[in-house]
Amino acid sequence: MVWVLIRHRRIRAAWYSGLTAEGRCLRAYEVTTTRRQGHRESSSSSLLHVYEFSTPDGRTHRFEEAGSATVFEGDAVVVRYPAGRPDRATATPPGDGRVRARAGGQLAALAFFTLLSLAIGVVFFTVAKGLSGEKKGDGDSRPPALPSLRPPSGFPEPPPGFPALPPP
Numbered sequence: 001m002v003w004v005l006i007r008h009r010r011i012r013a014a015w016y017s018g019l020t021a022e023g024r025c026l027r028a029y030e031v032t033t034t035r036r037q038g039h040r041e042s043s044s045s046s047l048l049h050v051y052e053f054s055t056p057d058g059r060t061h062r063f064e065e066a067g068s069a070t071v072f073e074g075d076a077v078v079v080r081y082p083a084g085r086p087d088r089a090t091a092t093p094p095g096d097g098r099v100r101a102r103a104g105g106q107l108a109a110l111a112f113f114t115l116l117s118l119a120i121g122v123v124f125f126t127v128a129k130g131l132s133g134e135k136k137g138d139g140d141s142r143p144p145a146l147p148s149l150r151p152p153s154g155f156p157e158p159p160p161g162f163p164a165l166p167p168p
Helices: 002-016 097-131
Strands: 019-037 040-054 060-066 076-081
Touching: 002 076, 002 097, 040 076
Parallel strands: none
Antiparallel strands: 019 040, 019 076, 040 060
């Protein structure tokens, strides 16, 4: 969750810092990820771009980020970056709804799985505590006393040669 928030704040800082440069898309390529679960196979693709731009001091910087399918190799783009941090540049236009939607979706999924994990942990520890036989407020954690091994009164004596019980 922290990583998602940091990334979103960095993009917002680049959008609203006021520093822009003209950049160029050097390369656009697609990355396909395939996942297999038993006999099922699913794949997803994302479009990545490599951008290059120069800062006012003449240094050239390159960066890679997911981008729009409307940007092709050789296209000129506006690159935004925070003051003094050209390594945190972005070519995503300000206010791009996809960036906000992606960050919101990631945060919602992470919050759901965090709450689910906490709920499972609470249930597990509650059940484990109930199975251990502990009672709240007892203060006595000793195990229960064993029953007496002595025969009840009026019980006949053991026959001769039978081992006798130790004295109480």
